[in-house]
Amino acid sequence: MTFIEALSAGFVMVAQWESILFLALGVTIGVVAGAIPGMSATMAVALTLPFTFALQPIFGILLLLGVYKGGIFGGSIPAILIKTPGTPASSATALDGYPMAEQGRAGEALSMSLYASCIADLISNLALIVFAAWLASFALNFGPPEMFTLIVFSLTIIAGVSGDSLIKGVVAAALGLLLATIGLDFIAGTERLTFGSVDMRGGLNFIAVLIGLFALPEIIAYMRKSAAQDHRVRGMGYSRLKLADFRRSLKSIFRGSAIGVFLGAIPGIGAAPSAFLSYSEARRASPNRDNFGKGEVEGVAAAEAGNNGVAGATLIPLLSLGIPGDVITAIIIGAFMVHNLTPGPLLFVNNADLVYALFIGLIASSFLLLIIGSVAIRAFRYIADVPSNLLFPGVLVLCIFGVYAVNNSVFDVAVMLLMGVVGYIMLILRFPAAPFLIGFILGPMLENNFRQALLMSRGDFSIFARGPITILFLCMTVISVVLIIRSTVKAARLKRELGAYGKKSAMQGPET
């Protein structure tokens, strides 16, 4: 299929009213879920996933991508109005958004947030279209050794999603990798860690594991504390975004979008560092830098551009290499798997029409976000009022139905409940859940490519350095590991110094 043929076929797939409907529905669900304190874009994507089984692949994947896009913007609404970021990346938006809301300029902050989000999202989607096909055509030459070294490099993304403790992130990833070995061995055909259970011979269901890990711990945590938090919602105010303010923020929006695209395309970095980097760069370059942190509209624009600029770019490694760029795209892999599609270079060969349909759908999602986002801003008061003690039981019921529907299996429900308990224990012991999921997804790919490569070479390990591509990935892995260790040691030293300072101040007492 030529580029023009694939593009035309993709356009035909998207130009159905159902495509636009599901995309709009996804954006709406995402914005609402992102705006509800306690929900997150990740949870919303995980909960929507089971509903895509009944849909055609294009509708199902567009629905999920809509939730993803909407969820990222939705997180900025509570960040501005109640200083409760819906996503970690929205924390940067709260730096100037909340002071603006306190000054009665919430409407202005929310409008800027929406426009910056839509522009950055559009730029990110265009970057995806330009780079994904190019990268996929390059990756078509990859054999098992190249894929193995690529996945080893991708595993260093764990550092980006490990939070405070890298070692705990590695433990979580190792546990995910171990869980992925459950089932029948694909070479020997023998049972591995099935404990004699027939249900476990096919391995653990990916969706049961991810919903258990990302939705249930929140429910358990809420039920333990069971204290409804009162959110003080700021009024919208009467201020409107001025065209002059928008125009002077455009530079920061484009710069933030570029930062988002660059960082988003690298697996594991995610939206939060991008939002903060974009914010700090905008502050450095702005003539109004003294107003940053006190209610500067350009700060909101920069943070949101950095945050949303990541959204399309994280799909570059997912679609072209089959490697998730962050946790949400790791979940979106599930939607491809459900429809027997494998993200990666072959997707561009075997399902080029679907890929181009997704690209066109993503462009459309930026415009839908503009419409739906402006309505959601006005409706936020009602969205935020959903009581947590009704929300979380509802989430549990959604989890049960959704997980069962994947394989018509009560065993999967048991896996989900068990993973919920595991996820909660990880939460209270400060083990990040994201590396666990990434290990669980990449585990089979890592092992299969490793073993296929060794079968090809009859056990000769030098196959993993057989050409420039494998050597490049190995070098990148070494550099990445060295950089991670260096930054971890630096952070630990800083923490120790701060701890020593804190102890010294405590010993000196309050008088000094």
Add this chain to the structure above:
Amino acid sequence: MLSRRDELLIGLGVMVIGAAVLWWIIPNYIATPRRVPIPALSPAFWPKIIAWTIILCGAVLSVRAVLAPTPPDAVVDDLSVTRPEGLRLLALGVILLGIYFALPIVGMVWVSMIAFALLVLLSGGKHLIWGMIAAVVLPLLLYFFFTKVAGVAIPQGQIVRLP
């Protein structure tokens, strides 16, 4: 931030898990063919590497906890569970176990309704009327979506069957 003692216990616990996987679970629950021409192709190869990684990380966590300075009390998170919290967690555990065992007998819709209502009560019973309405409506909506739209056979149980 957790206390040094908690971090040390976590490190030791991780080492115990790794050791249990390496020396108990892998030998007993991974069937390996008698002759494997290339050791790296053995079904136990990757699980062993993973188990060693876990043990090593557990050791690093333990050493780090021992060597790290004691954090100020103000920034240490307490892991202890108060009595009401413990009771609520216990009740939630019973509800979750009940969901699994009652699903094939009572049916998914009724189990979900009961679980929803119990969770509303467990979380203080605020918005009780709305809670009870949602407890009935949400499982029914999901039932009709999955049965009629998605074509999934939702377990009906042996007591009351829905159309």
